[in-house]
Amino acid sequence: xxxxxxxxxxxxxxxxxxxxxxxxxxxxTGVAQAxxxxxxMVWTGGLRNAYFEDRKILADDLITLExxxxxxxxxxxxxxxxxxxxxxxQRYIRTIWLFVDKNPGPLVGTFRFxxxxxxxxxxxxxxxxxxxxxRAIAETNDGELHMSRQFxxxxxGCSAPPSSDADAARKxxxxxxxxxxxxxxxxxxxxxxxxxxxxxxxxHPNRSGLQMDQVTHLYAxxxxxxxxxxxxxxKEIFSAETxxxxxxxxxxxxxxxxxxxxELTAEVTDTEGRHFSETYRVRPxxxxxxxxx
Amino acid sequence: xxxxxxxxGFCRRxxxxxxxxxxxxxxxxxxxxxxxxxxxxxxxxxPLPASTGTGGKSAPASLRQVADGVYVRPGxxxxxxxxxxxxxxxxxxxxxxxxxxxxxxxxxxxxALDAAVRRLSDLPVCFVINTxxxxxxxxxNKAFRRDGVRFIGHEKLPRALxxxxxxxxxxxxxxxxxxxxxxxxxxxxxQVELDLGNRILLxxxxxxxxxxxxxxVLDLQTGTLxxxxxxxxxxxxxxxxxxNGWLDELDQLTSKRLERVVPGHGPAAAEWPAAAxxxxxxxxxxxxxxxxxxxxxxxxxxxxxxxxxxxxxxxQLIEQYHKRNVAAAFAELEWEE
Numbered sequence: 324x325x326x327x328x329x330x331x332x333x334x335x336x337x338x339x340x341x342x343x344x345x346x347x348x349x350x351x352t353g354v355a356q357a358x359x360x361x362x363x364m365v366w367t368g369g370l371r372n373a374y375f376e377d378r379k380i381l382a383d384d385l386i387t388l389e390x391x392x393x394x395x396x397x398x399x400x401x402x403x404x405x406x407x408x409x410x411x412x413q414r415y416i417r418t419i420w421l422f423v424d425k426n427p428g429p430l431v432g433t434f435r436f437x438x439x440x441x442x443x444x445x446x447x448x449x450x451x452x453x454x455x456x457x458r459a460i461a462e463t464n465d466g467e468l469h470m471s472r473q474f475x476x477x478x479x480g481c482s483a484p485p486s487s488d489a490d491a492a493r494k495x496x497x498x499x500x501x502x503x504x505x506x507x508x509x510x511x512x513x514x515x516x517x518x519x520x521x522x523x524x525x526x527h528p529n530r531s532g533l534q535m536d537q538v539t540h541l542y543a544x545x546x547x548x549x550x551x552x553x554x555x556x557x558k559e560i561f562s563a564e565t566x567x568x569x570x571x572x573x574x575x576x577x578x579x580x581x582x583x584x585x586e587l588t589a590e591v592t593d594t595e596g597r598h599f600s601e602t603y604r605v606r607p608x609x610x611x612x613x614x615x616x
Numbered sequence: 617x618x619x620x621x622x623x624x625g626f627c628r629r630x631x632x633x634x635x636x637x638x639x640x641x642x643x644x645x646x647x648x649x650x651x652x653x654x655x656x657x658x659x660x661x662x663p664l665p666a667s668t669g670t671g672g673k674s675a676p677a678s679l680r681q682v683a684d685g686v687y688v689r690p691g692x693x694x695x696x697x698x699x700x701x702x703x704x705x706x707x708x709x710x711x712x713x714x715x716x717x718x719x720x721x722x723x724x725x726x727x728a729l730d731a732a733v734r735r736l737s738d739l740p741v742c743f744v745i746n747t748x749x750x751x752x753x754x755x756x757n758k759a760f761r762r763d764g765v766r767f768i769g770h771e772k773l774p775r776a777l778x779x780x781x782x783x784x785x786x787x788x789x790x791x792x793x794x795x796x797x798x799x800x801x802x803x804x805x806x807q808v809e810l811d812l813g814n815r816i817l818l819x820x821x822x823x824x825x826x827x828x829x830x831x832x833v834l835d836l837q838t839g840t841l842x843x844x845x846x847x848x849x850x851x852x853x854x855x856x857x858x859x860n861g862w863l864d865e866l867d868q869l870t871s872k873r874l875e876r877v878v879p880g881h882g883p884a885a886a887e888w889p890a891a892a893x894x895x896x897x898x899x900x901x902x903x904x905x906x907x908x909x910x911x912x913x914x915x916x917x918x919x920x921x922x923x924x925x926x927x928x929x930x931x932q933l934i935e936q937y938h939k940r941n942v943a944a945a946f947a948e949l950e951w952e953e
Contacts, residue, residue, distance in 0.1 A: 389917065395939040399947070401917030446915045484780035490828065491858070500951065504913035520913055524950065535782055572947060576915055
C-alpha cells in the first residue's frame, strides 16, 4: 500500500470517529435512520471523500449489488453486481470500485470493463472482517458515479485460517481455469445480446497477511493476486486490481461478447511478482471450459 | 457451596454468547441472554477466589458402555461455540492401560472425562488419540498433559493445529493462551497399532475427507470403529476437507465387516455399515446438485440458497451448516474437469 493511500485511510478513520460524536442527535431522532448512519460511519466520515472527493454519487439502480445479509463463512462471502444497462459504445460502465467499509483496507478492488464486455456484471468472493456495508460504485463512460450498497453481517474473514485441503492447495498453486457459458438468445440476436458468461478461477492461497501461524506465532506474510487482465484477441474486456480481501482461490465472473472465433487470454500477477497466464480458443455461441496444467 | 464455579460458567457463556452474536456462522443465540452486558463484563472481570483450586475439577462425565471394555461419553447435538459436550468421546480399556479417542471441547470437559475414567478403572491413561482438529473433539487434551500419556494424531494434524488452533481457542472463549493447544507426540501416516495390554487398537490415517487429516480407530477385540467425524448421525455432516475424498473413504470403510461404529456425532454406537448411509446419502445428494448447478453456470451465492438437502428430516443444524457445505462442495467441484 502506498503511503498516500495509507494516509488517506488514516484520515478517513480519524474523521469517522469525530463524525460519530457529531451524529449523536441522529440517534435520538430516529432509530432506523440512526442505524444506517452508524453503519455508514466509515464511508461518510472520510472514505467517500478519500476516493471520490466531492463528486456526485447517485444511489439508483444502474448497478445492483447482491450479498448475503448474514454470511455463512466470512472468508468466502459471495458478492454479485448486476448492471442495469448493456455495454454499448455510446454508454457503458468503465469502472466498478468495491469496498468493505470496515475491512483493515476497505478497497477490495477496482474492476474495469469495456464495450466488448457486453455487460458489466461481476461476481466474486471476498473476505469480510467485521459487520460492514459492502458497496459498489460504478463509473460510466460519461463520468457519472452510481452506488449500490448492502450491509453484511460477517466477521473474522481476514484472519480466518485457509480452508480445506492444504496439500491440494499447494499442488495446484497457480492453476487457472475458464468456465464459459453462452447466454446468447435468438438467432438474430445482436452482438451485445450474444454474450458469454465467463468465470475465471485461479488457484491461489490469497493470503491476507492477517492469518497467524500457531507454531511460529508469526503472521503468515501476505501473498495475493493483485492484478488480473483478460483480453479477447488482444482487446481488453475485463481487468482488475485487487487486494487481500479477495477470498482464497479467487474467482471472477464477468461477461464478454465474442463476435468471431478468437483467443481469450487471462494474465494474473500476484504480490510476489509471479505471473500466471491462460489462453482459451473461443467460438461464439458455444460453451466450454479450459484449464492449465 | 462457593458460587465461584457457577459464576465462571456464566461468564464463559456470556463470552460465548457475545462472540456468537458477532460470529458470522451462528444463526441465533441459544441459551441464556444477557441484558446488561456492562454489568456482566464487570462481574466477569473480577478474579474468582480459589474456586479453580481444589474445587475446580469437574464432576465426572457419564459414560455409556457399548462393548466389553469400550465406553462412550455421548455428545449432544448442538452448535460448536454454544453447546457443551458436542462430540462423542471414546474410552477403551486394556489390561495395561486406557486409551481415549478425543477429549471433548474444553479443559473442563477433558477433566470430567478424566474423572469418569478414574471411576471406571485404576489403570492409567496411556494414549490420547485425536481424530481431527475441530475444537469439540480436541480442546479437552490439556486435561491429560502429564507423564505417561502419549498424544496421537494424523501426520497432518500438527499443521492443522498450527493454522487454526489459535482461532478455535479464541472463538470458543476457552483461552487466549496458545499453550492450551496440545500437539501430537506421535503422528500417523498409513496405520499404526497401539497396544493397551492384550488389546490392540488400529489407528488409521485417511485421505482428505471430513478434514484433510481424519484419523479413525478400530478396536480389534470388539470390532468397534471410532469413526470420528467421518460418520455423522442426527448432526448434519460438516464438510471441511474434500467431498469426493470423503465419499471414497466411506466407500472403503463400509466394505469392512464390523460390529458397530461410534460416530463423531449422534448416538453412542450404531450398526455398521447402516450407520454410514445417511452421511453418504447427504454427500452424494449435495455433490450431484452442486455439479448440476456448476454445469448450468450458476454462481455460488445463488447456489447457497438454491441447493437444499433432499432428506432434511434426518438432520439437525441444517440452517447452521448446510450453506457452508454448499460453498465447500462448490469450491472443490468447480475445478473438476
